Amino acid sequence: MNAGWVRSAVGAVAVLSLGAQVGAQDSALGGIGAGEFVGVLPFANVSAQVDTAWIGAGIAEAVAADLAERANVVLLERGGADPADACGATRGGRPAGLRWVVDGGFQQLGQQVRITARLVDCETGAVQSSARIDGPLEALFSLQDRIVPELGRGASSGGAPERSSADTTTVPRLEPTPAPPATLPAPRVATGSGGGGLAVVAGAPPAPVAPATVTRNEAGQATVRAVRIAEGLDLNGVLDERPYREVEAITDFIQLEPNVGEPETEKTEVWLFFDDTNFYVAGRLWHSLPESQWIVNEMRRDSFNLLSNEGFGFLLDTFYDRRNGILFRVNPLGGRMDAQITNERDFNGDWNPIWDVRTGRFDGGWTFEAEIPFKSMRYRPGANQVWSVQLSRNLQAKNEQSYLTLLDQGVSQAAIFQVSGAATLVGVEVPSTASRLFEVKPYVIGDVNTTTSGGSQLNDLAGNVGLDVVKVGVTENLTADFTVNTDFAQVEADTQQVNLTRFSLFFPEKREFFLENQGNFSFGVSSGPASASSNTGDTPTLFYSRRIGLSQGQVVPLQAGGRLTGRVGRYSIGLLNIQSG
Known part of the structure; x- marks a missing residue:
């Protein structure tokens, strides 16, 4: 960075993570309104070939991914032949009920496949639009990506089914046979959409119906x-309020270590609540060992030693894009960690939102109650939310x-x-825009320089504000961040390193102005899960914000x-x- 650049510095960085077929999606949603609930049924295996039974769930997942940016999408289980049954079957499990259902099937003859789809209006039972797409089986992914645009074109032309004009493949007539029973589970597939990650996990279970x-x-x-809940929780680590007695707990955790897939050996109960201002996560965790044998020795915030303590963590994917999230962790002493996860790999542990947590004890284990204000989170527009x-x-x-x-x-x-493997979270209702985030962190610095000469004193007063x-x-x-006459005097000091x-040396960014969604600027980091405070990949880091405010090792004021x-x-x-100089 040269001095001339510093005096007239105007830097701009823009990052766009582009999704495939965005324009096509926006024009292909037909009559579906923003924020409406859309159910997607597994596509029926009309040919009844067992070796391709998984395709139906995969097509449904792709359709849901294309619709998820505008609508609240839920994958349903196929309980019958009539999609109107799906409208009523899950209505009780949704805050506003299903407005639309996407139904369809696929047929295979040799290496050719035909996919049919229809968009059903749950209020009238009428078919809003339909589509038919033919092509080779090896092009299945590109075929299923055309379903939503085809349904949109069908809606704009009055709902008449059309065969894609781009498809010239002739498919022999296939005689339909009854669809296989829905009891055959689809394999656990980790396929992503080209527009920014999974919208739903293939074959995910339907929304739970109260209680x-x-x-x-x-x-x-x-x-x-x-x-x-009508009233917020009394955050004290004692789980004695009415909601804990009246609402069923989330239990039956699954081991990852040491015996993958086996039930947990100690009982865990978790509740997810919200009110008009906060989101709550609370838990009661049993432990058969006496507390003297628990491994708990860390109270420092964001210390990685917390990962080696007894503890509980939760991740929220508030945009439901299946690749980004915010992470919180707590141990029995009340030690806490918070971080942003970007693209299932970048870890920003210097992100410190406003939230609170209290822990407690009961005869047989420990408890915690965490409160995260909605103002501390970012999420999609609309009152009714679907997260993971x-x-x-x-x-x-x-x-x-x-x-x-x-x-x-x-x-x-x-x-x-692994955000793509998280559970779907339904039922969350966020506050109106009247409670939008607004934070100000000013500073005032004053100093006096006293000079004594010939028995007299001269006081030179100075100061700064910004x-x-x-x-x-x-x-x-x-979220917009602004800074004026920046000082950053209160920023946490860097950890000493010997080179x-x-x-x-690589020092992590700790200045709060640069921390919000820091992962959006992380170019060239490693392709696997790693800390954002270190670059372990072979690709050079193209943008390093710590250089802003420095020139040849000297501090440059940020205006x-x-x-x-x-x-x-x-x-x-x-x-x-940034304007500096």
Whole structure:
């Protein structure tokens, strides 16, 4: 960085994570309104070929992924031939009921496949639009990506079924046979959509109907329900309020270590609540060993030693994109950790939102109550939300890790990063835009320099004032940060490092102005789960914010800066402008 650049510095960085077929999706949603609930049934295996039975769930997952950016999408179980039955069967499990259902089937003859789909209006039972797509089986992924656009074109033309004009393949007539029973579970597939990750996990169970709070399937996947409470919890670690007696707890965690897939050896009960201002996570965790044998010795916030303590963690994917999330962790002493996870790999442990947690004891274990204000989170527009959630427990004394869902044992300690394997969370209702985020962190510095000469004193007064951070919630999913005459004097000091190599040291960014959605600016980091405070990949880090404010090792004052980060549809956005000199 040269001096000329410093004096006139205007820097801008923009990051766009582009999704495939975004324009096609926006024009292909037909009559589906933003935020409406859409149920997607597994596509029926009309040919009844056992070796391709999994395709129906995979097509449903792809359709749900394409619809999820505008609508609240739920994968349903096929209970009958009439999609109108699905409208009524799950209405009680949804806050506003299903408005639409997508139904369809697929037929295979040799290496050719035909996919048919229809969009059904749950209020009238009428078919809003339908589509038919033919092509080779090897092109299945591209064929299923055309379903939603085809349904949209059908809606705009009055709902008449059409064969895709881009398809010239001739498929012989296939005689339909009865669909196979829905009891055959689909394999656990980790397929992603080209527009930004999984919208739902293939074959995920339907939403639980009150009083149930969790539903599961044989593949180890889960859907859980958050419950609204009239009054906030008394945050004291004592689980004695009415909701704990009246609402069923989420239980039956699944081991990842040491015996993957086996039930947990110690009982865990978890509740998910919310009110008009906060989201609550509370738990009662049994432990058969006396407390003297628990491994709990850390109270420092965000210390990685917390990962080696008895503890409980939970991850919230508030955009339901199946790749990003916010992570919270607590141990029995009340030690806490919070972080942002980006693209299932980047860990930003310097992100410190406002939240509170209290722990307690009972005869047989320990408890906790956590309160996260909705203002501390970012989420999609709309009152009724569908998120994903992962819950984890670490029994360090037994070297046991257990999770709400079945995860890949190969990821070990980084299993919580596997956002695509989290459970679906339904029932959350967020507050109106009237409670939008607004934070100001000003600073005032004063000093006096006294000079004594010839028996007289001369006092030279000086000072400075500025704004380290002004944080504004532009929308529910976009946040703007501003800084003026920046000082950053209160920033946590860097950990001392000794450099015995010829390479530059890497220091993590700790200045709060740069921390919101820091992962959007993380270019060139490793492709696996790793800390954002270190670059273990072979690709150079293209953007390193710690260089802002430095020139040849000397501090350069920051006059003003602005930053906009968040999500718009399938786009992850990061804009940055700094004036220095």
